[in-house]
Amino acid sequence: MGAPTSPRPPAALPWLPAALRPAGLALTVAGGALGFAALARGFRPRLLDVKVFALHARYFESKSFQVIEKNVTLEMAALLLFGGLFFMAFARDRVETEETERVRLWALAWATCLGAALLLVATLTLFGLGFAYALGAHAVVTLALASALAAASRARTALARRRGATP
Incomplete structure (x- = not known):
């Protein structure tokens, strides 16, 4: 062996x-x-x-x-x-690193968790057609949060690197 x-x-x-x-x-x-x-x-x-x-x-x-x-x-x-x-x-991203991959997965995980929490609240409080609208909003919120969280984390990392610190 x-x-x-x-x-x-x-x-x-x-x-x-x-x-x-x-x-x-x-x-x-x-x-x-x-x-x-x-x-x-x-x-x-x-x-x-x-x-x-x-x-x-x-x-x-x-x-x-x-x-x-x-x-x-x-x-x-x-x-x-x-x-x-x-x-x-x-x-x-144009330049992919392990850090980029980690940040993107972190953002996607948080967006999914927040989207699931909102869907849980919608399930308990919205009925009929309002719930159907909430399902559509859930998709938008999850995708928008994934984009926003990843962009914010990349910006924070870039700013920290510019200042000479590690994020």
Whole structure:
């Protein structure tokens, strides 16, 4: 038998390319602006009046497993927002180090914990359609927190290095 080998460090997670972070920011801003325009200003372009398959839709009457005609402006805004936040949360940094990986995983863990806590509160306090809205908000909060916590931790580390201290 040979000499025992030291355990290999875990393989890095398959993060997205760094070039997607600016694209993620652009998608997030576009989704937020479109969502604001749709909700606050009633913006509903006719171009987005399309037929879609609905597992369940309840407007004036309930419809299940049918094709319905719907304006998908809010859905487009949500997809842009989710996609942008996902790109920002999971894109690599231009220079990857073990510290970067550790910070990103720390931020993702905390975002998941805080998101789960908010979902627990929503489960106990929101009912009906309000709970469905909370599920959508949960995804946004978790992705936004992962991005924000990782960015804040990277900024703190960079500032500490500039000052000559270790974070």
